[in-house]
Amino acid sequence: MNKRLSMVGISLLIIAVIYSACAAPAAAPAATPAPAESAATAPAADQAAAPAAQSGSLLDTVKSRGKIVCGVNNQVPGFGNVDANGNYAGFDVDFCKAVAAGVLGDAEAVEYRYASGNDRFTLVSTGEVDVLFRNSTWTLTRDSAEVGMEFMPVNFYDGQGMMVRKDSGIKSIEDMDGATVCVQSGTTTELNLADAFSQRGLTYEPQVFADAAATWEGYLSGRCDAFTTDKSGLAAYRATSEDPGSHTLLEITLSKEPLAPLSPQSDPQFADIVMWVVYVMIQAEEFGITSANIGDFVGSDIPEIQRFLGQGDNAAGSLYGIPNDFMVAVITQVGNYGEVFERHLGADTPFGLERGLNALWTEGGLQYSPPFR
Numbered sequence: 001m002n003k004r005l006s007m008v009g010i011s012l013l014i015i016a017v018i019y020s021a022c023a024a025p026a027a028a029p030a031a032t033p034a035p036a037e038s039a040a041t042a043p044a045a046d047q048a049a050a051p052a053a054q055s056g057s058l059l060d061t062v063k064s065r066g067k068i069v070c071g072v073n074n075q076v077p078g079f080g081n082v083d084a085n086g087n088y089a090g091f092d093v094d095f096c097k098a099v100a101a102g103v104l105g106d107a108e109a110v111e112y113r114y115a116s117g118n119d120r121f122t123l124v125s126t127g128e129v130d131v132l133f134r135n136s137t138w139t140l141t142r143d144s145a146e147v148g149m150e151f152m153p154v155n156f157y158d159g160q161g162m163m164v165r166k167d168s169g170i171k172s173i174e175d176m177d178g179a180t181v182c183v184q185s186g187t188t189t190e191l192n193l194a195d196a197f198s199q200r201g202l203t204y205e206p207q208v209f210a211d212a213a214a215t216w217e218g219y220l221s222g223r224c225d226a227f228t229t230d231k232s233g234l235a236a237y238r239a240t241s242e243d244p245g246s247h248t249l250l251e252i253t254l255s256k257e258p259l260a261p262l263s264p265q266s267d268p269q270f271a272d273i274v275m276w277v278v279y280v281m282i283q284a285e286e287f288g289i290t291s292a293n294i295g296d297f298v299g300s301d302i303p304e305i306q307r308f309l310g311q312g313d314n315a316a317g318s319l320y321g322i323p324n325d326f327m328v329a330v331i332t333q334v335g336n337y338g339e340v341f342e343r344h345l346g347a348d349t350p351f352g353l354e355r356g357l358n359a360l361w362t363e364g365g366l367q368y369s370p371p372f373r
C-alpha cells in the first residue's frame with residue numbers, strides 16, 4: 001500500500017491525544033443526537049491501553065506465536081458469528097483462516113478476538129490484533145495515519161439499507177419523517193443516517209445501541225420504526241429472525257460501504273501479506289482454481305499458473321518472508337473467493353445473497369486482483 005510511514009511513535013502519540021479528547025463511552029441503549037463526523041473513527045476511551053510492545057516484525061511475532069490474532073465480529077450471521085459448536089464461522093472468519101494458512105500453513109492457527117463497533121480500530125492501531133476482518137468500511141478518516149491502520153483490498157462491497165416492518169406502511173425514506181431509527185454506535189451507519197435525513201429535510205430520532213444484537217432487539221421490541229445497517233447485516237438479521245416475511249428492506253442504498261480488512265500501519269510488510277492473501281482468493285476464482293481441483297494446477301506447465309502458485313523458481317511468497325507457494329495452502333485449506341462466498345452467503349445458505357458487486361470483474365462485478373507477476 002502507499003503509506004509506508006515510519007512515524008509510528010508520532011502516530012501513537014496522536015492516537016493518545018485522540019483518546020483523551022474523544023472520551024465517548026458507549027452506553028446502550030440510549031438515544032443520542034446526530035453524531036459528529038469523528039464518532040466513527042475515534043477509538044473508545046476504555047480501549048486506551050498502551051500499545052502492545054512489538055520488537056521485530058509482526059511477521060516474526062506471528063511466527064513465534066504460532067498463530068495469528070484476528071479481530072472478528074460475533075454478531076453477524078454469515079459474516080462473523082459463533083456457531084452452535086462454539087466456533088467462529090462466517091465469510092470474514094474464512095479470511096482470517098486464509099491469512100493463517102498463507103503465513104503459517106495452517107488455517108486453524110487463529111486466535112479470534114471479538115471486535116465491537118466501538119473498540120475494533122483501537123485493537124488494530126495498538127497491535128492487539130494482527131488483522132481485523134470485521135465488516136468495516138474503508139473511509140478516508142479511518143485510513144489516516146493518525147488512526148494508525150492500513151486498509152487492505154475490499155473483500156465485500158456493501159451499502160447501507162433500511163429495514164421496516166412490512167405492516168408499517170413505510171415505502172421510502174420520505175415516509176419516515178419523525179420516525180425512530182435503531183442504529184449502532186461507532187459505525188458509518190450512524191453518520192450516513194444523519195446525512196440521509198438532513199439531506200431530505202426530514203427529522204428522525206435515533207435510538208443508539210452499542211452492538212448489533214441490542215440494536216436488532218430494540219427494533220424487534222418496537223422501540224424503533226426502522227433498523228438500519230449495512231445490507232449484509234440486514235439480510236443476516238432478517239434471515240435468522242422468527243418471521244423474516246414480516247420485515248422489508250426499503251428499495252434504497254444510502255451509502256457505499258466497501259468492507260475491508262485492516263492491520264496495524266506500523267508494519268507494511270504484514271499488511272502486504274494480508275493484501276496478497278485476499279488477492280490469491282480472487283485470482284484463484286478467476287483462474288477457476290478451487291480447493292477441490294488445485295491438485296490439477298500445481299504441476300501446470302502454463303507460466304501464468306506457475307507464477308500464481310509460486311512454482312519452480314518463481315519468486316512469490318519468499319519476497320514477503322512466507323512460503324513461496326503460500327497460495328497453495330490458502331486455496332487448499334480455505335478455497336477461492338467464490339467458494340467462500342457461496343459457503344457462507346450464497347444460494348444454499350439462509351441468506352441467499354447474490355454476488356452483485358462482489359462478482360469478479362470478468363462477470364460484471366468489482367472483484368479484481370492485480371497480476372501475480
Ligand SMILES: N[C@@H](CCC(=O)N[C@@H](CS)C(=O)NCC(=O)O)C(=O)O
Pocket residue numbers: 040073074075076115116117135136137184186187188189210211212213229230233234257259
Ligand atoms: N460497515 C459499517 C457498519 C459495521 C457494523 O458495525 N455493523 C453492525 C451492525 S450489523 C455490526 O456488525 N455489529 C456487530 C457488533 O456490534 O458486534 C462500519 O464499518 O461502521
